[in-house]
Amino acid sequence: MSETLSLIVSSGTEDKLESAATVIAGAAALGKSVNVLLQFWGLDAFRAGHIDEPRGLAADAGAAGRSLAAAGRDRLPWAETLRQAKELGDVRIQACSGSLETLGIQPSELDPLVDGPCGIAAFLMAAEDGQILFI
DSSP states (O other): OOOOEEEEEOOOSHHHHHHHHHHHHHHHHTTOOEEEEEOHHHHHTTBTTTTTSOOOOOGGGHHHHHHHHHHTTTSOOHHHHHHHHHHHSOEEEEEEHHHHHHHTOOGGGBOTTOOEEEOHHHHHHHHTTSEEEEO
């Protein structure tokens, strides 16, 4: 199973980052190449020194979602899940060059989990004929 799975991660909330990390780790465990493009608030979550800070939940989580999140605190943090996924398989995490410019972030300000900057055309070319998910 070598089909590429590509994810565009634009949300920086804890629930969305955890979902993305779980999908990425699962695909890596299945032997898929994984291509991740970080945009806007998803990119902002990967700033060096801030990656392990609480990110809050999406507004639509409501009280029930917050209770579930509090109950699941014994789970592996999303950033650690991504670290393990990168060790396990072919996982490339790249920063959208347009989002870097818009947010005024330099590539050197990002956590080492991020492999470098990437434009949308290069991301789409790397996606090949595989599936693209948006989180």
